[in-house]
Amino acid sequence: MSKKEKVVYKEKINWKKEAALLPGYLIVLIWIAFTAAFLIWILAASLSTSREIFSGAVFKFESGFHFENYANAWNSSNVSVFFMNSLLYSVVSCVAVILISAPAAYVLSRYIFLGNKPIKTSLILAMSIPEVMIIMPIYALTAQYHIRGRILLMVLYIFIRVPFTTTYLLNFFASLSRSYEEAAAIDGCTPGKTFWQIMLPLIQPAIVTVTIFNFLSVWNEFFMALIFATSTEMTPVGVGLLQIVNGMKYTGDYGGLFAAVIIVFLPTFLLYIFLSEKIIAGVTGGGVKG
Amino acid sequence: MKRKKSFIIAFILPCLLSLLIMYLYPVIRTVLMSFFGIESVTASVSDWTFNGVDNYIKIFGSPTFQRAMTNMLLIWLVGGIIVLCFALLFAVILTSGIRFKKFFRAAIYLPNIISAVALATMWIQYIYNQDYGLLNQLLEAVGLEGKNWLGTDMKFWAMLFAFCFGAVGYYMLIFISGIERIPADLYEAATIDGANKIQQFGSITMPLLRSIFKTNITFWSVNCITFFLWSKMFAPVSTEASTIVPVVYLYDTVFGTTGNVQRDAGAGAAIGVVLAVFVGLIYFIMNKLIKDDDLEF
Numbered sequence: 320m321s322k323k324e325k326v327v328y329k330e331k332i333n334w335k336k337e338a339a340l341l342p343g344y345l346i347v348l349i350w351i352a353f354t355a356a357f358l359i360w361i362l363a364a365s366l367s368t369s370r371e372i373f374s375g376a377v378f379k380f381e382s383g384f385h386f387e388n389y390a391n392a393w394n395s396s397n398v399s400v401f402f403m404n405s406l407l408y409s410v411v412s413c414v415a416v417i418l419i420s421a422p423a424a425y426v427l428s429r430y431i432f433l434g435n436k437p438i439k440t441s442l443i444l445a446m447s448i449p450e451v452m453i454i455m456p457i458y459a460l461t462a463q464y465h466i467r468g469r470i471l472l473m474v475l476y477i478f479i480r481v482p483f484t485t486t487y488l489l490n491f492f493a494s495l496s497r498s499y500e501e502a503a504a505i506d507g508c509t510p511g512k513t514f515w516q517i518m519l520p521l522i523q524p525a526i527v528t529v530t531i532f533n534f535l536s537v538w539n540e541f542f543m544a545l546i547f548a549t550s551t552e553m554t555p556v557g558v559g560l561l562q563i564v565n566g567m568k569y570t571g572d573y574g575g576l577f578a579a580v581i582i583v584f585l586p587t588f589l590l591y592i593f594l595s596e597k598i599i600a601g602v603t604g605g606g607v608k609g
Numbered sequence: 610m611k612r613k614k615s616f617i618i619a620f621i622l623p624c625l626l627s628l629l630i631m632y633l634y635p636v637i638r639t640v641l642m643s644f645f646g647i648e649s650v651t652a653s654v655s656d657w658t659f660n661g662v663d664n665y666i667k668i669f670g671s672p673t674f675q676r677a678m679t680n681m682l683l684i685w686l687v688g689g690i691i692v693l694c695f696a697l698l699f700a701v702i703l704t705s706g707i708r709f710k711k712f713f714r715a716a717i718y719l720p721n722i723i724s725a726v727a728l729a730t731m732w733i734q735y736i737y738n739q740d741y742g743l744l745n746q747l748l749e750a751v752g753l754e755g756k757n758w759l760g761t762d763m764k765f766w767a768m769l770f771a772f773c774f775g776a777v778g779y780y781m782l783i784f785i786s787g788i789e790r791i792p793a794d795l796y797e798a799a800t801i802d803g804a805n806k807i808q809q810f811g812s813i814t815m816p817l818l819r820s821i822f823k824t825n826i827t828f829w830s831v832n833c834i835t836f837f838l839w840s841k842m843f844a845p846v847s848t849e850a851s852t853i854v855p856v857v858y859l860y861d862t863v864f865g866t867t868g869n870v871q872r873d874a875g876a877g878a879a880i881g882v883v884l885a886v887f888v889g890l891i892y893f894i895m896n897k898l899i900k901d902d903d904l905e906f
Contacts, residue, residue: 336706343702350699351716360743361731375741423624426617438625445632449835449888451859451881453635455642455650455874462651478631485624510616539724541838542856546864557726564730565845576734584727591722595715598722602779603786 365389365577372573388574389582396566397551398579401559404469406586408555409537412476413530416484419477421526424488425514429500439489445482450542458546469553472544476537484529491525492518528601531594535587556583636885642878650863650874657875664879674880676850677858680765684854685833688773693825695777700784701810714785718778725775729842732771733759759843764851768843776832780825787821788814823899830891834884855884 363377366384371377392398426432427439461471495518503513519526541557548554554562563579591598643664645657668674699717703710720728736743737758745755758767791814799809837856844852848861863877 337708340702340705340707343705343707347699347702347707347713347717351713354716354719357731357736357743360735364735373740375746419623419627422620426620430613430617432614432617438621438628441628441632445628447831447888447892448632448636449831449881449884451835451856452639452885453632455863455878455881456635456638457631459638459651463653475631478627481624481627481631510613511619514620535722539726541726541841545841546860557724560724560726560730561842561845564734564842573734576730580727580730580734584723587722587724588719591715591719595718596711599714599718599782602718602782 361577361580365574365581367574369571369573372577385574388572388578391572392563392575392579392582396563396570396572396575396579397554397559398556398563398582400551401554401556402582404553404559405538405555405557407469408473408476409534411473412480412537413533415477416480416533417526417530420481420484421488421519421522422514424485425492425518427485428489428492439486442482442486446486450479454543454546461547467549467553472547472553472555475543475547476540479543480533480536484533487529488522488525491522495521528597531590531598532601534590535598538587559583639878639881642875643882645875647875647878648872650872650877652874660875664873664875665883667873668876668879668883673850673853674855674858677853677855680852681833681836681854683765684769684772684836685830688769688776688833689826689829691770691773692776692780692829693822695773696780696825697784699777699781700788701814703781704785704788714782717781720775721778725838726842728775729771729839732767732774733842736771737767761849761851764843764849768839768852772836772839776829780829783821783825783828784818787818791817819899823895827891827895830895831888834887834891855880859884 360377363380364372365388366380366386367377367388368382368385371379371381393402427435457475461467466474499517499521500510500513503517508517538555539557540555544555544558545561548558560579560583563576567573567576642657644659644661646660646663647657703714707713735741739745739755739757739759742755742758744758748755756763758764795813796809799813804812835856836854837860840852840854840857841860844857848857848866859877859880862880863872863874865872
């Protein structure tokens, strides 16, 4: 096998074939060059002064690198608060949703009981219901019981990810052999213990994939945050960035704005650099938008 | 047996509760709200006054709502053609035996990972900027005059194009997974029979991608119906007719706008119901129109 791979590796570039593909290379390269130029300019602008940005001289760095833009954005534009909130929402909801969804997915895939089918159907229906159908009653409910602050968005983000996560994990549990449970039962293991100690670790890869999607989705969430984040203390990055943009009229700190953009996009970007293969496989494998 | 029952209940209960609290109760209440006259979204049920389909008559008669629907349809049609064409083009290029396929694929999908708010901010504050923006600099470099891309006349198209740029990657991935499922021997047989690449694309790839097209059109349609973020980013402070979409109209109707404190939660609920019905129709029509695969390969 390894020998064969070596042969393939040493194969000469077939120039005729590559030439036929040239138009394809060009189209893709132009598109990617545009994306790259775009991101590099933003990065350069985040290290420049507002004056340099307006005079179109962001790549010259005549007055040096202005790292203080990042410090300004982080401290005086409240980016630190928004960032920490988003981190809190993402981490808490990712963990909690697994604790809710994994057991449910397990019993739904393993046991036949009254309501099994309707619950599965409802989960799929819930995924396709537009958020505009649910926010108004939730808003009324939270106002009535005076639920506010970070806990509110945290709970909403957990609930909103349950249908997708449960449906995603269901298929993985269904593909596991029943012999694991049979062996565990013979050894006197209770169903609960079997689940937590044997079955859950077996679907670890699926849990990792679904958690990545949940993290990206919560980190980038905007609509619910706009409605429910009524104070700066509970605002996540998306809505926070919108507030910074709206405040630009008064501050005029463009360097700080672009620094804030970089800070907001960096966590998901880094995640993508390391996990792009897994993310792409998840998108096409599931056929479901994360 | 009894112990098994309690085990199942304990495992399913949290999931069931979240379905009831987050979905069933709100959906039922929103549907009810759409038939009542309600001013504030937080008003208690005793303050609701039944007014039949008045809310629906009101929104369909509103010029703002009609404008929002027109914008949504334009986004769906024009954006859909742009996005699906580019997505298919990239999918075909990336599956044609090109080098660095994985890198290209990841780079084109990248905008889907970034916070859309950050992406929209980059477009508005950089690409479309009148003074130092990329677009005007490119135009000036070839001797043309720069434009105010965020003026009323161009704003809609600026928004649409920026949105499409970010969306292409996702639909491309789905097309790629469809193309890769087509067996290679079909193409080999076609090549032996003397069919060129373009003929192969028309007679093999396109027909076999039917169900993938269905998936993509369905996702695109639902995406357009719930379009909100980009419209909000391109008109952040006060809503403008050029970029308004139904969800923005709903948001303004329910929560009020700057300078207009009049609110109508009943009408907002009616808009929500209309949009949900649209989503339902899309799923229904796509399932009827393109039968799920009778094809086997």
